[in-house]
Amino acid sequence: MKWWEKEPLRIIEIFDCFDLKRLSPEEIARAVKKLGGNSQHFHCMQHSTKIYGSGLDDRSLYFNTSAGSVQNPDRLTEYIPYAKKYKIKIIVYFNVHWFTIDFGKRHPDWVQIKQDGQPMDNVYGTGTSFCINSPYREWVFQILKDLCKYEINGIFYDGPIFFSNTCYCNTCQKLFRDKTGENLPQKSDRNHPLWKNFIEFQAESMEKFLEESNNIIKGINPELLFYMNGNSNWPYWPTGRDNHRIIKHTDILGAEGGFIYGDLNQTPIFKPAIAGKLLSSQANNKPTVIFDCADHKPWSWYVLPEAEISLLLCETCFSGSNYWFAVCPDDINQPEMKAISRFGNFIKKYPDAFYKTESLSNVALVWPTKSAESYTGSSVPRTDFTSIIEGEEIGNLHMEFDGFYEALSRIYIPFDVIDENNFDFLDRYKLIVLPNTACLSLNDCEKIKKFVFSGGNIVGSFETSLYDEAGKIREDFGLSDVMGIQFNGNIFGKMEYDYVSPVKNIKSRYLKDIKKILFPAPDYGISVKTTTGNTEIFFCKRMKGRYDGIPEVSNDPMMVVNKYGKGTSIYLAGSFGKTIANFRFIEYFTILKNICDWLSSQYVFVEDNKNVEIFLRKKGDSIFLYLINMTNGLKRPIKFLQTLYNVKLKLKETKPVRLFALKSETYLKHKKTRDGIEFVVPELNNFEIIKILTGGEK
Numbered sequence: 001m002k003w004w005e006k007e008p009l010r011i012i013e014i015f016d017c018f019d020l021k022r023l024s025p026e027e028i029a030r031a032v033k034k035l036g037g038n039s040q041h042f043h044c045m046q047h048s049t050k051i052y053g054s055g056l057d058d059r060s061l062y063f064n065t066s067a068g069s070v071q072n073p074d075r076l077t078e079y080i081p082y083a084k085k086y087k088i089k090i091i092v093y094f095n096v097h098w099f100t101i102d103f104g105k106r107h108p109d110w111v112q113i114k115q116d117g118q119p120m121d122n123v124y125g126t127g128t129s130f131c132i133n134s135p136y137r138e139w140v141f142q143i144l145k146d147l148c149k150y151e152i153n154g155i156f157y158d159g160p161i162f163f164s165n166t167c168y169c170n171t172c173q174k175l176f177r178d179k180t181g182e183n184l185p186q187k188s189d190r191n192h193p194l195w196k197n198f199i200e201f202q203a204e205s206m207e208k209f210l211e212e213s214n215n216i217i218k219g220i221n222p223e224l225l226f227y228m229n230g231n232s233n234w235p236y237w238p239t240g241r242d243n244h245r246i247i248k249h250t251d252i253l254g255a256e257g258g259f260i261y262g263d264l265n266q267t268p269i270f271k272p273a274i275a276g277k278l279l280s281s282q283a284n285n286k287p288t289v290i291f292d293c294a295d296h297k298p299w300s301w302y303v304l305p306e307a308e309i310s311l312l313l314c315e316t317c318f319s320g321s322n323y324w325f326a327v328c329p330d331d332i333n334q335p336e337m338k339a340i341s342r343f344g345n346f347i348k349k350y351p352d353a354f355y356k357t358e359s360l361s362n363v364a365l366v367w368p369t370k371s372a373e374s375y376t377g378s379s380v381p382r383t384d385f386t387s388i389i390e391g392e393e394i395g396n397l398h399m400e401f402d403g404f405y406e407a408l409s410r411i412y413i414p415f416d417v418i419d420e421n422n423f424d425f426l427d428r429y430k431l432i433v434l435p436n437t438a439c440l441s442l443n444d445c446e447k448i449k450k451f452v453f454s455g456g457n458i459v460g461s462f463e464t465s466l467y468d469e470a471g472k473i474r475e476d477f478g479l480s481d482v483m484g485i486q487f488n489g490n491i492f493g494k495m496e497y498d499y500v501s502p503v504k505n506i507k508s509r510y511l512k513d514i515k516k517i518l519f520p521a522p523d524y525g526i527s528v529k530t531t532t533g534n535t536e537i538f539f540c541k542r543m544k545g546r547y548d549g550i551p552e553v554s555n556d557p558m559m560v561v562n563k564y565g566k567g568t569s570i571y572l573a574g575s576f577g578k579t580i581a582n583f584r585f586i587e588y589f590t591i592l593k594n595i596c597d598w599l600s601s602q603y604v605f606v607e608d609n610k611n612v613e614i615f616l617r618k619k620g621d622s623i624f625l626y627l628i629n630m631t632n633g634l635k636r637p638i639k640f641l642q643t644l645y646n647v648k649l650k651l652k653e654t655k656p657v658r659l660f661a662l663k664s665e666t667y668l669k670h671k672k673t674r675d676g677i678e679f680v681v682p683e684l685n686n687f688e689i690i691k692i693l694t695g696g697e698k
C-alpha cells in the first residue's frame, strides 16, 4: 500500500512562496505539525519577486536543478531534516501555470497564445502562462527529474491549464493540423464544427502531459505521490481538465472545493461536499482531496472566521475526501487556526472515520457532465483558474443542481453525487435524481431505462434527456417512455408570478402534507403531453400581470408519475431545482421528501426539523453517522454556531451493539424500535460523528 493510502491525508500548505524567508524551516515544520498536518505542500520556488515580477521565474528555484538560470541556496536540502523530525511528508508544490512576463519574453515559443493572436499576459492580472504542448514541457520534466533526486514524498502540479481563450501557439497549431488537417477554430465559437475536436485535443494534450510526467516520477521512485488540481462540478472545455483522464495518470484526485469567494451568501455552504462527493465517484477508488483555503477569497491575506473554517473541514471530510488546507504564513498564529489544528488532531485520533469508508447512500444526485460541456444553460464559475462565463438563464445547470443538493440535505437524505460514468453501477441505488440532465447519449438513456425497468426509481426535471451528448436537440425525450411523456415542442417562461396546482381529489403519496391549492411555479416550464404517465400537478394558465384575476388550472402537466417495469419515474416539467435554490418554497421540499420517503429507503430521521446536515458511511462492521450543526446566524460569513441540545435521531435497518460519539467521547444509549433504533445526541456543537458498531469489533 502506498503511503498516501495508509491514513487520512491532512495536507497543510503554508504558502510562503511569496517570501521564502518569511519563516525559518523549523517554524514551517512546527506550524504544519501544530495545525494537525501529516503532510504538506512545500515551497522551494519563489513567486512574484520585486526584481523579476509576478509569477514563477527560472531565477527563483531554490533547489539544485539545471533548469534554473541562477543557482540559489538549496532550501529543500535544508528543510528535509525538519520534515523528518516532525514526521511530515513533503509534497513539493510546483506551479506550472503562472510565470513572469520576463521569463516569457526569453521563451516566446513557450507562451500560451490567445485567440486574438496575442501572448497570454494577464494570469492573476499580472503574469503569463506557458503551453504544455510547447518545448516548455521539457523544462518541466527536467525539474521533475531534479526534484526526484531528493528525499521527498511527492509532487503537486498547480495547473497545468489552458485558458478559455487559449492556446494558439505554434506547437498547438501544428499538432492540431497534423491530427485533423484543419486550422484551430475560435474557442469562443462553440457552434463551430471543429469546436468539440479542439476541446478534446486540449484534454488529450493534458492527459499526455500528465502521463509523461507520471512516468518520469514513478520511473525514478514509484513511492512518490503525483497529482494536480482537477475539476469540480464545472465544464472542462475552458481548461482541458477532464477528471476521468486526469485520474488515469495521477494518484489522487483533487479540486478546489473549499475556495470561497466574495459574497458568501451566494455560495452554497455545501460547496466542499459537492466537490468531495463528485470526485469520490470519479476517482476509480483512489483517494480524493479537496482544496480548502483559510482565506476569504479573493482577499488571500484575510482569514475566514473559525466557524466557516470548521464548516469547510466538516463538509470536505464527511463527504469521504481528504483535505489540503492553505494558510498564509502570517496567519499561522491567528486564533481561527484552532479550527484546523483541532480537526486535524481529531482525525489523527479517530482515523477510521476518515479514510477508506464507503458511502451508505441509496440516493444519487447526478452532476450532468455532458450537459456541462454542451448545453446552453451551462456556466463556468469563478475559480482561481477561470473567470465567470454565464450560461443561459433558462435551464441553468448549477442552480438546478444546487437546488436539489440543498433540498436533499435539508430533508436529511444521505446521498452521493455521480456522473454518467457511474451509470453502469446504478443498481447500488434506489433513487437517481437527474437535475435538468439535458444531454444524455442513447447509451446513457438505455442504462437508466434498464435501471428503472428492474425496480429503480428516478426523478428528472426540465429538459432531462431532450438532447444528445453533443448538445443536439432530439424530437422527443430520450427517456420519454420511462417518464411517460412526450415533448410538445416548446419551453415557456419566464414565469415570475405564476402558479402550479395539485390535482384535486387524488390520493397521492407524493402530495402528502401539501395543503395549498396553488403554489409558485418554477420560472421556466416545458410543454409535455402524458402518454402512460399520470399528472399529479398542473401548471396554471400564464397570467398577464400578478393581479390578473384568480389563477386558473391549465392542461400543462408539471409533475408526472409513471410506472415503468418495476420502477417509478417522477418527471418535473420545469426548473424545479433552480426554484428551490432561488426561493426555497416549502412545497418543493415536501414533494421531494415524499418522493424520497417512497422511492428510496430513507435511513436517518432527525426529529424537530433540527438544522443538521448528515452523511452516512461505513467501514467494516462500523457505520459512521456524521452530523454537521448548521444552526448559525442569518448571513455568511458565519461567526458562530448555536449549540443544539438533545438531537433525536432514528436509524432504520440498523442493529447496533454499541454507539460511541467520537467528538464528545461518550457512549450513547439507544432504544430498539420496530424497524431500527432511536437515540439522542445530548449536545451538538460544530459537529459530531457517531460510530455505530454493528459487529464484534470494540
Ligand SMILES: [Zn+2]
Pocket (backbone or CB within 6 Å): 112, 113, 131, 132, 133, 134, 167, 168, 169, 170, 171, 172, 173
Ligand atoms: Zn499551445
